Amino acid sequence: MRNRLEEKWAFITGATAGIGKATAELFAQSQCNVVINGRRKERLENLKNHLQEEYKVAVRIACFDVRNREAISDWLSAFDQPIDILVNNAGLARGVDAVFDAQFDDWDDMIDTNIKGVLNMTRLIAPQMKERNSGHIINIGSIAGHESYDGGSVYCATKHAVKAFTESTKKDLHGTKVRVSMVSPGLVETEFSNVRFKGDDDRADEVYDDMQPLTGQDIAEVVHFIANRPPHVNIMDSIVFPVDQSSSSMVYRDE
Structure with missing residues (x-):
């Protein structure tokens, strides 16, 4: 397969673990320069090294x-390279409470990160892509952006928003050579469930009991594939399940 990523610059949010970290590794392996983003500086430094x-x-x-x-604007103002690929990966889920029991702080965390974070990064980077008439924005969505489930009202709403935003962004950039894509995973075993259950590791582990989930590497490979298509090819979305999953709520467990 021809490597179209060599010497480009990819900006990957949420690169301290899981999908983001695996994506940074694959892009670097393809000789793509990377900007790795996250809040945990020590992890970023270790990954950089x-x-x-x-x-x-x-x-x-x-x-x-x-x-x-x-902070995003200040950092970008000091960066002296064009960003060829933006991977909006940072996101989280908080809790599985019903809408009438949920915590407002959990809602704010999800809305501000999953929606506003994607909006912020795209708004501040898309203009340079439009001006150069080249670039690729890849948003990490979720099956929750295609079908909703109980206990996930606001998380599902945020991922539906990412899907709508992805589609609208492509239409806003219609007539340019800037590509816009999304990857929508099902169950992926990362820190996602640990965050959702607020550090309850036993409960997080139960999500993946008696089935084989996807890994961060699996999704990173899809992101890499999308980014490495010929310039005239734009993959708008890709729903990726483990074979043991058939919908957001259908998971086969070999008990």
Whole structure:
């Protein structure tokens, strides 16, 4: 397969673990320079050292919260390279409470990160792509953006928003060579469930009991494939399930 990522710059949010970290690794392996974003500086520094030593690519750290519009703008103003690929991966779920029992703080965390974070990054990077008439925005969505489930009212709403935003962004950039894509995973075993259950590791582990979930690597490979298509090809969305899953609520468990 031809490598179209060599010497480009990819900006990957939420790169301290899971899908984001695996995506940074695959892009670096393809000789793509990477900007790795997250809030945990030590993890970012460790990943930077690993990628530079292993793949001899340029790596920059962007240690900020994607909810902080001013921090994003300040960092981008000081960055002297064009961003060819933006992977909006940062996101989270908080709790599985019914809408009448949910915590407002949990709602704010999900809305501000999953929606506003994607909006912030896209709004501040898309203009340079439009001006150059090249670039690729890849949003990490979810099966929750295609079908809703009980206990996930606001999380599902945020991922439906990402789907709508992805489609509208493509239409706003209609007539340019800027590509816009989304990947919508099902069950992926990362830190996602640990965050959703607020550090209750036993409860998080139960989500993946007696079935084989996807890994961050699996989704990173899909992101890499989408980014590496010929310039005239735009994959708008890709729903990715483990074979043991058939919908947001149908999971086969070999008990």
